Amino acid sequence: MKATAGRILYETLKAHGVACLFGMEDPIQVFHAVDRAVTRVVTVRDEKHGAIMAHGYAQATGRPGVCASTSGPGATNLITGLLEALQSSVPVVALVQDHPLRLKGRHAGSALDHTAALAPFVKAVLRIDLPERTAELTRSALRIATSGRPGPVALLCPTDVMAAETEGEPFADEPYAHCPSVRSRADAGALARAAGLLAKAERPLIVAGGGSVASGAFAEIVELAERFAAPVATTMTGKGAIADGHPLSAGVLGTSTGGLYGRGKVPNALLEEADVVFVLGSRTGQICYSNWTLPKPGTALIHLDVDPGEIGRNFPTDVPMVGDVRDSLRDLLAHCRTASIARADRGNGGRMAELKEQVARELATVAESDRRPMRPERVMAEIGRVVDPSTLIVTDASYVTGWAMSQLDVPVAGRFMLSPRGTAGIGWSLPAAIGARLGDPSRTVICVAGDGGFGYVMNELETAARYGVKVLTVVFNNSTLAFQRHWEELSMGSYLDCDFLEVDYSEVARALKCRGESVTDPAELPAALARGLACDGPYLINAVIDPEAAAPIMGFDKPIPPDAAH
Known part of the structure; x- marks a missing residue:
């Protein structure tokens, strides 16, 4: 087709099924080409929130x-949101309006070396210098975002390139319209060694990380756990890899859930x-692996x-396996079925039930409290x-993460909770909840935030009201x-x-039209939640807590040592 580069860029996105574009009308040639x-x-109130x-x-x-963002400060506003996506392995493409090529190096208004500014916070920075390469580079951006570690x-x-007329073919490179786009598989030798270790184990444990949820390995994890009678713990981003009602579900491990009243003790x-x-599918980070003291x-x-770079990063590894979690587990399970490899229950389930009962008694003293x-x-x-199977919980960082990860039960395996665990920066949950609800209106989205984090993003309540986004927020x-x-x-x-x-x-x-x-009074919470869930637009409950x-x-x-880090 013959059109401006801006239109060809948009048509390429449309061909890949992009249904929402979050930004402030720049790059202008792209936005004016959008088929509404x-x-x-x-239209957001802050570019950072658009990235989230x-x-x-x-x-x-x-x-x-x-x-999307404009040049200069608009681009730097994206950085916090892009960094979280990078650390959390989430595919995002940021369209950044750049200065006309003819003005490079002349101190144009809001001039910035966007490549240097953004490169540390993304997988790649691509620039469209020739209008005829617009469709190609747009497809490249989608390919890089969705493949490997997303x-x-x-x-x-x-702007001058986007305004130029050119010829281009804005077709979809279909695999890269989804994530994961390309699934790699662990080699057969590693699968056999893993099966052998699991078969001989007396106290095996499966730890499902965020990669388990991203790959959709839900049925495979249950089958693996049941075949080897192995409990399944999850990292925070792995919550949802197994339903909490399953007898082999152990809960979310780590320092954020394992303290007083925390179910992470199990x-x-x-x-x-x-x-x-x-x-x-876990990067074996500090919090979920108890400052790297566990496993012992x-x-x-x-x-x-x-990502082969993550294997062996923090712990000696007996069997390294590089591949997509779902498809590699399918191969492992096929090997186990063919070779009749399994292991009977060793009593781990009883040990876990005992621990759960003990923690539940402790938690009940505050979870059932009528205090004010x-x-x-x-x-x-x-x-x-x-909460029901349609619910998606979106938490902010800090305290609400620990309370939600510890207490809220996953009703069915699947993506149940979003949280900014890549950087643990507060001021994230409301824009993430808005984006999630716009992406999947079939989900009941509940946003939980502390008042400190909510202060960063409360201006986006007006955005939620403007677009009629049905999100229940509990502050x-x-x-x-x-x-x-x-x-x-x-x-x-x-x-x-x-x-x-x-x-x-x-x-x-209410001032922002929600x-x-x-x-x-805790006795009033059930009715308030019912009203919030019944509301046909954004609703906020201000929950006054201790x-x-x-x-x-x-x-x-x-006491914490004075020289300890957060």
């Missing part, structure tokens, strides 16, 4: 999310006791990941009662930066400037 009957343009919306959209749909790509769009104990650990030295480790200000565990318990409002406050108290003996004014965020919601209410309540973080029940 096919692609929804979502694209992230939420990508995780909810399995397709790459697309965001991640964000920046596509620079100089998988942490199983990981400490394991003699063979099979890690699936001497534990046999099998590690399956799509409300215990956050009670608020989370009430949210848990309205856990303790009028303080509680993590920082409690860290300072435990480390320094006191805290300084962490407290906020008491703000009713439901009033803010609906909402404030709740201070500022002294801490998330179930290991070590927060005793």
Whole structure:
């Protein structure tokens, strides 16, 4: 077809099934080419939030999310959102309006070396210098974003190139319209060694990471667990790899869920006791592996990941397996069926049930509390009662992550919870929830945020109202930066400037054309949640909680060394 490069770029995105474009009308030639009957343009209040919306959209749909920005400060606003997508392995393509090529090096308005500025935060930076290469480079951006370990790509769009007429073929390179786009498989020798280790194990444990959910390996993980009578723990991004009601589901492990009132004590104990650990699609980060103290030295480790750079990064690995989790497990299970390799229950299920019962008794003291200000565990318990298989929970970072990951049960295997675990930066959940709901309107989206994190993003309530995005937001409002406050108290003996004014965020919601209410009595939570879920647009519950309540973080029940890092 003959058209401007901007139109050819958009038509290439449309051919790949891109249904939403998050940004502020730049690159202008692209936005003016959009067929609004096919692609929804979502004008955001901050480019960072556009990148986060694209992230939420990508995780909810399995397709790459697309965001956009103008040049200079618009591009640098994207960075926090793109960094989270990079660290979380989420496919996002950022269209960045670049200066006309004829003005390069002349100190044009808002001039910036976009390649240098964005390169550390994306998988690749591509620039369209020739209009005839527009479709090719757009397809390349989608290919890079969705293949290997997925991640964000920046596509620079100089305005003079975008305005130029050219010939181009905006067809879809079909595999790269989805993620994962290309599935690799572990080699047969590694599969056989893994099967042999699992068959001999006395206390095996499967650890399902975010790659397990991204690859859709839900049925395979259950079959593997049942074949070897191996409990399944998950990382935070792996939550949803197995339904919590399954008798072999152990829960979310790590330091964020393993402290006081935390159900992470169960998988942490199983990981400490394991003699063979099979890690699936996990980058073995600090928090989920208890500052890299677990698994213990001497534990046999099998590690399956799509990225060979992650295998052996933090732990000696007995069986390295490079490949997509779902398809590699299919091959492993086929090998086990052919060779009649399995192992009877060794009593691990009884050990896990005992641990779960003990933790449940401890948690009940706060999850069933009628105290005011409300215990956050009670608020989370009430949210848990309205969760069903259609629910998608979107959490912010910090305390709400620990409460949600520890307490909320996954009703059916699948993507159940989104959380910014790549960087753990607060101020993420609301735009991610908006993007997820726009990507998949069939999901009931519940956003949970602390008041500190919510202060970063509350302007996007107006965006949610403008587009009629049905998202229920629950703000856990303790009028303080509680993590920082409690860290300072435990480390320094006191805290300084962490407290906020008491703000009713439901009033803010109403000012921004949403609906909402404030709740201070836990007995009123069920009715408030019912009203929020019945609302046909965005609704916010301002839940006033106890500022002294801490998330179930290991070590927060005793002093912290002054030189410790967050």
